[in-house]
Amino acid sequence: MHRTRLTAALAAAVLAAGGLVATATTAEAADAELARNGGFEAGLTGWSCTAGSGVVVGSPARSGSSALKATPAGSDNAKCSQTVTVLPNSTYTLSGWVQGSYVYLGASGTGTTDVSTWTPSATSWQRLSTTFSTGASTTSVTIYTHGWYGTPAYHADDISLFGPGGGPVQTPAAPTGLKAGIPGSTSVPLSWNASSGATGYHVYRGTARVATVSGTSATVTGLTPSTAYSFQVSAANEAGESPKSAAVTATTTAGGGPGGGLPAHALVGYLHASFANGSGYTRMADVPDSWDVINLAFGEPTSVTSGDIRFRLCPVAECPNVESEADFKAAVKAKQAAGKKVLISIGGANGQVQLSTTAARDAFVTSVSNIIDDYGLDGLDIDFEGHSLSLNTGDTDFRNPTTPVVVNLISALKTLKAKYGSGFVLTMAPETFFVQLGYQYYGSGPFGGQDPRAGSYLPVIHAMRDDLTLLHVQDYNSGPIMGLDNQYHTMGGADFHIAMTDMLLTGFPVAGDQSRFFPALRPDQVAIGLPASTNAGNGHTSPAEVNKALDCLTRKANCGSYQTHGTWPALRGLMTWSINWDRYSQWEFMKNFDAYNWS
Numbered sequence: 001m002h003r004t005r006l007t008a009a010l011a012a013a014v015l016a017a018g019g020l021v022a023t024a025t026t027a028e029a030a031d032a033e034l035a036r037n038g039g040f041e042a043g044l045t046g047w048s049c050t051a052g053s054g055v056v057v058g059s060p061a062r063s064g065s066s067a068l069k070a071t072p073a074g075s076d077n078a079k080c081s082q083t084v085t086v087l088p089n090s091t092y093t094l095s096g097w098v099q100g101s102y103v104y105l106g107a108s109g110t111g112t113t114d115v116s117t118w119t120p121s122a123t124s125w126q127r128l129s130t131t132f133s134t135g136a137s138t139t140s141v142t143i144y145t146h147g148w149y150g151t152p153a154y155h156a157d158d159i160s161l162f163g164p165g166g167g168p169v170q171t172p173a174a175p176t177g178l179k180a181g182i183p184g185s186t187s188v189p190l191s192w193n194a195s196s197g198a199t200g201y202h203v204y205r206g207t208a209r210v211a212t213v214s215g216t217s218a219t220v221t222g223l224t225p226s227t228a229y230s231f232q233v234s235a236a237n238e239a240g241e242s243p244k245s246a247a248v249t250a251t252t253t254a255g256g257g258p259g260g261g262l263p264a265h266a267l268v269g270y271l272h273a274s275f276a277n278g279s280g281y282t283r284m285a286d287v288p289d290s291w292d293v294i295n296l297a298f299g300e301p302t303s304v305t306s307g308d309i310r311f312r313l314c315p316v317a318e319c320p321n322v323e324s325e326a327d328f329k330a331a332v333k334a335k336q337a338a339g340k341k342v343l344i345s346i347g348g349a350n351g352q353v354q355l356s357t358t359a360a361r362d363a364f365v366t367s368v369s370n371i372i373d374d375y376g377l378d379g380l381d382i383d384f385e386g387h388s389l390s391l392n393t394g395d396t397d398f399r400n401p402t403t404p405v406v407v408n409l410i411s412a413l414k415t416l417k418a419k420y421g422s423g424f425v426l427t428m429a430p431e432t433f434f435v436q437l438g439y440q441y442y443g444s445g446p447f448g449g450q451d452p453r454a455g456s457y458l459p460v461i462h463a464m465r466d467d468l469t470l471l472h473v474q475d476y477n478s479g480p481i482m483g484l485d486n487q488y489h490t491m492g493g494a495d496f497h498i499a500m501t502d503m504l505l506t507g508f509p510v511a512g513d514q515s516r517f518f519p520a521l522r523p524d525q526v527a528i529g530l531p532a533s534t535n536a537g538n539g540h541t542s543p544a545e546v547n548k549a550l551d552c553l554t555r556k557a558n559c560g561s562y563q564t565h566g567t568w569p570a571l572r573g574l575m576t577w578s579i580n581w582d583r584y585s586q587w588e589f590m591k592n593f594d595a596y597n598w599s
Helices: 002-018 325-337 358-375 404-420 458-463 494-506 543-555 579-584 588-595
Strands: 031-033 054-057 067-070 080-085 091-100 103-108 115-119 122-133 140-146 154-164 188-191 200-205 208-213 217-220 228-237 248-251 266-272 293-301 341-347 379-383 425-428 508-510 513-518 527-531 573-577
Touching: 067 140, 091 103, 091 140, 103 122, 103 154, 115 122, 140 154, 188 228, 200 217, 208 217, 266 579, 266 588, 293 358, 293 379, 293 425, 325 341, 325 358, 341 358, 341 425, 358 379, 358 404, 379 404, 404 425, 404 458, 494 527, 494 543, 527 543, 543 588, 573 579, 573 588, 579 588
Parallel strands: 266 293, 266 573, 293 341, 341 379, 379 425, 527 573
Antiparallel strands: 031 154, 054 067, 067 154, 080 140, 091 122, 091 154, 103 115, 103 140, 188 217, 200 208, 200 228, 228 248, 508 513
């Protein structure tokens, strides 16, 4: 900005001094106020607020007679934005006055580094200000203000964008690069390239508009299994809507929904079937009836990259009381006859699996199918830990993974689901590092120095969400994790489990990017993962604290310092490592689950 003003002043001085004709001087745009209706005196003219969250009020107003009031919800941050025409290679100052908790002001589409500034608490009018430079081909930017999910309403007034002026806003061009991701049985993920100047995008299924989003991706849900669909996308801003993009087609997979047959509230446990440790060996027939899902730990690979999974009962030398293969299989059938589900769990801390090739993927499908068929099991539990997804270093969008170990795992799981049909039970037990830490950073992303594996389960969970029976994240052996309240929570108490589970049931931005919002899971798909005793892992939570977490999540009582974004009485239940360790501790975990009043 200073260079523009200096050039104009020098040109004026030269003309005044010598009366010279300035034919060799290129005129530059003068700095001007570019934000339209920044004081909201003309209502919301020029502004677009997500989910109808914004209104204009007369009080409080910082100046004039009006200001913006926008109210976030559990899955909406009340973002109000407008697109402004700018000049390339120019510098701009964005400022505004705000009131409220967690209020943001920012600019996107700058062509260089997008900027934002925020205040955690403004009890009276507080000025926010930031500057940015545009890229060599940037002709428009989007300025915005927003709050935070589930927080009270915020106010904004006198929003200003000052710098070299542009012209009227033009209708954006049709989006390009529309593509469909891996379909589920009832959903199809879509993504496309950004259109310059667009403030939003309309998604069409055939001729029907089915979604409007602010980012460059959407998942169309509510579809019919085994059905072909055609999709198009248009771009829009206050000047109008673009033509539709080229169409893309996708066919949903067979089978509607995840395997069922579980009680409304289920107890899930891992049974040390292939090894012994300090907890001792527990025979399948001796597992109490309270356990609704029994995960056999573990099926393990013949090598890290082979994809070939093998399962065997614990050797007699290690487990003197191990039952015979015939007795074990008979006990599995007896559990199933009683309505229980028995799954093979793949991985564990020592069972590293990397499906880095299609050959490994195919070997995984074949060998896991052999185990399921041989023992007559109900499905599969994925317990990949440590470095199993360590090659996930290039993906920054969980909706469109390209890393081979991730893509091949998704393909393998979909193949198994298609083979066994709607009764196939699929569960996952990732660590918090691979799920909730994606809230802070994901992939190589903008956090280059951070561990690129963080959040690397997100594309697998998202791709399988239509077929996922249960996700029970391990809320243990974890460092502090930031919740949706932007506070760090430490394992071992109710608040940690409340905050981690609330993220799964509310959804969350990935790596702080509002355009990459990880959608909420259904409460019947979520169980809380806990160690059964102090012997079983770091982060043991006392029964009293477990009950506080359940009270808060299912009826919004005993919530402590963390306030949830909803109430979920259909929360599926609890998972523990492990049945063996719970037996060692006189069944404390199981007895507490049995005694808990879910109503």
